[in-house]
Amino acid sequence: MTTSSIPGRPDYRHVAAALAAAHRRADPDVVKIWLALDPTQREVRLVEVTTDSPTTMEPLPVRFRPTAEVPLPSAVLLLSPEEWAAVERREMELPVGWERLEEL
Helix, strand or coil, rough: CCCCCCCCEHHHHHHHHHHHHHHHHHHCCCEEEECCCCCCCEEEEEEECCCCCCCCCCCCCCEEECCCCCCCCCEEEEEHHHHHHHHHHCCCCCCCCCCCEEEE
């Protein structure tokens, strides 16, 4: 794994891209994945739109501790296509701090 400009810390975007790729391989129903940018680059936050996710209109991320494979804390927010459409129409908000998205 490559390192960031901060000695001893894994490269944030590399970890995010690797995690997104693993999720795409594991879930063929994933339509889109975005990185919700953490300004401190301490937590990898993925927003994933998947046709396998139920539509609840309650966006709740699931958080994970670092592992050997994913050396930064991470969080995943699974949305159905209908929920993503509601986000785009501004009828549903992403969690606070998850507004800046970068497509992976």
